[in-house]
Amino acid sequence: MTLDDLVGKNVIEESIKRIYERDKEINSVLRIEKVEGNKDGNYFGIPFLVKDNILVEGTKTTNGSKILENYSSPYTATAVEKLLKAGFTVVGKTNMDEFAMGNTNEHSAFGPVKNPKDLKRVPGGSSGGSAAAVAAGYVPFSLGSDTGGSVRQPAAFCGVVGFKPSYGMISRYGLTAFSSSLDQIGVFANNVKDVRTVTEIMKGKDPKDSTTLEHDKDLVKNVDIDLSQTKICIPKVVYHENADDNVIKQFERVINFLRSKGAKVDIKDIPELEYSVAIYYIIAPAEASSNLSRYDGVKYGLRNHALGLNKMYKATREGGLGIEVKRRIMMGTFNLSSLYYDQYYSKASKVRKLLSNKMKEILNDYHLIMTPTSPVLPPKIGEKLKPLDYYLMDIFTIPANLTGSPAISIPFGDVQGLPFGIQFIGRYMKDEELLTIADNFFKETPRELKNYV
Numbered sequence: 001m002t003l004d005d006l007v008g009k010n011v012i013e014e015s016i017k018r019i020y021e022r023d024k025e026i027n028s029v030l031r032i033e034k035v036e037g038n039k040d041g042n043y044f045g046i047p048f049l050v051k052d053n054i055l056v057e058g059t060k061t062t063n064g065s066k067i068l069e070n071y072s073s074p075y076t077a078t079a080v081e082k083l084l085k086a087g088f089t090v091v092g093k094t095n096m097d098e099f100a101m102g103n104t105n106e107h108s109a110f111g112p113v114k115n116p117k118d119l120k121r122v123p124g125g126s127s128g129g130s131a132a133a134v135a136a137g138y139v140p141f142s143l144g145s146d147t148g149g150s151v152r153q154p155a156a157f158c159g160v161v162g163f164k165p166s167y168g169m170i171s172r173y174g175l176t177a178f179s180s181s182l183d184q185i186g187v188f189a190n191n192v193k194d195v196r197t198v199t200e201i202m203k204g205k206d207p208k209d210s211t212t213l214e215h216d217k218d219l220v221k222n223v224d225i226d227l228s229q230t231k232i233c234i235p236k237v238v239y240h241e242n243a244d245d246n247v248i249k250q251f252e253r254v255i256n257f258l259r260s261k262g263a264k265v266d267i268k269d270i271p272e273l274e275y276s277v278a279i280y281y282i283i284a285p286a287e288a289s290s291n292l293s294r295y296d297g298v299k300y301g302l303r304n305h306a307l308g309l310n311k312m313y314k315a316t317r318e319g320g321l322g323i324e325v326k327r328r329i330m331m332g333t334f335n336l337s338s339l340y341y342d343q344y345y346s347k348a349s350k351v352r353k354l355l356s357n358k359m360k361e362i363l364n365d366y367h368l369i370m371t372p373t374s375p376v377l378p379p380k381i382g383e384k385l386k387p388l389d390y391y392l393m394d395i396f397t398i399p400a401n402l403t404g405s406p407a408i409s410i411p412f413g414d415v416q417g418l419p420f421g422i423q424f425i426g427r428y429m430k431d432e433e434l435l436t437i438a439d440n441f442f443k444e445t446p447r448e449l450k451n452y453v
């Protein structure tokens, strides 16, 4: 289902019907909630779904958490408002790991999501519902959020395209804050062209989010570069991390394909990249512990009554938050505590800067850095790995969040019947260049390798 096929038609009811029919099994849509777009917009009649951490007036925004189970959105996020103005209609909100913390969607208070490509497996996380909903064919596109890979990794697991724009490209006004220096709204679709169209509509400076930037290039138009002129850097870390052998074999096929098209592909040692997961798991929980302190039984959502203020806080947070969220709050509080601040938070911030400088240096010489999106294939639901094993799944996606770079996951065939995604990380605020290369790659990928699209 692509936007080109749908313009001029009204498929809203059809989409809702499909969700009713199939989603009992997949559980990717938490609630069907319709907010109609502008009737005069070019895209009127076309539905989309929104991750349940993005506010849309007229819908609830639960963040996949019991603590916000009955929370109604008081206003609409800027990104969604722009899509509504263009005519698109919201048809519902999608399931997610609680407060966007997780890689499998098993950390939702409303049950896990199944991967439409293999119902025994996870769809990835944290935007697993949004990825699964596009893969299941409910809507041509959906919105997610990406703090450490939460759009790209589920896109790879479900066999769709997932794009995280540069930090500052899309307003975060109305996106529930997890880790404010890393969060960015992203798009899932069936092809790169639709991702470009939707991002172009959403982007731009927003007085309500001071981190947004003006971007004056049209993301839908190609810049002047073809695959034979493209210079690609592969970080050596791809080979010495615990990546699945089959993932690496498929990655080699991508390299061969690109070289056959004339692209220059070099492998380089970028040792700074090996610290990304460590930096992320200091900075993201630190910011989260501060951002989530507002869910205290007073200001928002659930209140569990108890005698005395501290006991009420405790009862509310104890009963309202899940295990992974509690773990992150504990880690973040520890990292920020006065005794450990220098040792952890402050040091991680410095290493983050070193990583950014290094990536910038590499991206002066190359158009993009390429990795598999995920080092592993989608695990089975209920596999219950150790937390660190889940955290390491984001090893290749986290660097783009730490540096603010745009990054995209594109399907490339399958591995043992499961989708495989290739990740391109581009130059900061040069999203038009990354999307052109991604689109060239996508269009030239042999038909049989687009079997998930």
Ligand SMILES: NC(=O)C[C@H](N)C(=O)O
Binding pocket: 100, 101, 102, 103, 125, 126, 145, 146, 147, 148, 149, 150, 151, 284, 394
């Ligand atoms: N939310 C994300 O982008 C990523 C990551 N999987 C996390 O659990 O933090």
